[in-house]
Amino acid sequence: MELQYMGTGAAEGIPATFCTCRVCREAAGRGGREIRTRSQALLDGKILFDFPPDAYAHYLAYRFDLPAIEHVLVTHSHMDHFFPQEFELRSKGFVPTPLPLLHIYGNDKVEQALLAALPQRDEERHRLRFHRLRPFERIDAGGYAVTPLLAKHDPTEQCLFYLVEQGDRALLYAHDTGIFPAETWDYLDSAKPRLGLVSLDCTTAAFKDGNNHMGLPDVVQVRERLLKMGLAGETTVFTLNHFSHNGGLNHRELSEKAQGMGFAAAWDGFIATC
Ligand SMILES: [Zn+2]
Numbered sequence: 001m002e003l004q005y006m007g008t009g010a011a012e013g014i015p016a017t018f019c020t021c022r023v024c025r026e027a028a029g030r031g032g033r034e035i036r037t038r039s040q041a042l043l044d045g046k047i048l049f050d051f052p053p054d055a056y057a058h059y060l061a062y063r064f065d066l067p068a069i070e071h072v073l074v075t076h077s078h079m080d081h082f083f084p085q086e087f088e089l090r091s092k093g094f095v096p097t098p099l100p101l102l103h104i105y106g107n108d109k110v111e112q113a114l115l116a117a118l119p120q121r122d123e124e125r126h127r128l129r130f131h132r133l134r135p136f137e138r139i140d141a142g143g144y145a146v147t148p149l150l151a152k153h154d155p156t157e158q159c160l161f162y163l164v165e166q167g168d169r170a171l172l173y174a175h176d177t178g179i180f181p182a183e184t185w186d187y188l189d190s191a192k193p194r195l196g197l198v199s200l201d202c203t204t205a206a207f208k209d210g211n212n213h214m215g216l217p218d219v220v221q222v223r224e225r226l227l228k229m230g231l232a233g234e235t236t237v238f239t240l241n242h243f244s245h246n247g248g249l250n251h252r253e254l255s256e257k258a259q260g261m262g263f264a265a266a267w268d269g270f271i272a273t274c
């Protein structure tokens with residue numbers, strides 16, 4: 001499986017929309033890998049993780065086949081992960097050409113946000129179907145076995161992250177989570193996936209969090225636990241994603257520190273495989 005990171009920033013991006021801190025000033029000046037748009041990733045050119053306000057910019061930057069996409073796995077309803085107003089642009093007045101049915105998967109808050117944005121939502125008109133997910137209930141999405149896992153994030157909604165398996169390949173795509181809650185560790189312990197790729201939240205970069213997000217001190221703990229449980233091994237690729245300027249490190253600094261701890265710090269455009 002090939003995972004392309006198209007956006008690797010937290011809600012405000014880097015440089016953050018209205019910020020003049022050191023990290024943001026450097027990013028604005030240097031450009032390149034220092035720039036982070038809101039988080040979104042593409043699996044094998046077929047499955048999208050999240051649909052942020054930058055989805056259209058990602059379409060332009062990476063030239064993937066967005067009109068042909070049939071599956072979007074949404075982690076939670078925060079605006080940096082789900083910007084449902086965009087889906088109105090699937091309706092016939094905007095798109096005269098045929099579109100495949102787009103399956104959007106998410107929790108009840110994601111469904112509410114979709115309904116609020118598209119009060120006239122109609123499967124035929126928008127070529128769109130919503131699927132409500134429940135933690136730990138596996139579904140099939142385009143030939144991939146997808147298991148939503150419970151994140152530790154906004155307590156007012158059931159935030160999810162994803163275990164995706166195909167054949168003997170498995171990847172974990174986890175952001176907007178602190179150190180995983182007990183139910184998720186229990187599930188992983190019983191399901192025993194052999195993870196080829198583990199992508200973790202590192203929003204707070206240099207600083208410890210573990211409750212709402214993670215920083216380098218937290219991801220090290222998660223990595224050790226996955227190795228100890230036998231879910232990850234020597235060949236497992238560990239990557240970091242969803243960074244905030246408030247983590248205090250630019251990409252160059254973050255990348256160096258992460259590498260020393262056994263992680264690759266993703267950037268917008270980075271590709272990881274397993
Ligand atoms: Zn986020």
Ligand SMILES: [Zn+2]
Pocket residue numbers: 016019020021022023024025245246
């Ligand atoms: Zn800043």
Ligand SMILES: [Zn+2]
Pocket residue numbers: 076078153154176
């Ligand atoms: Zn969030």
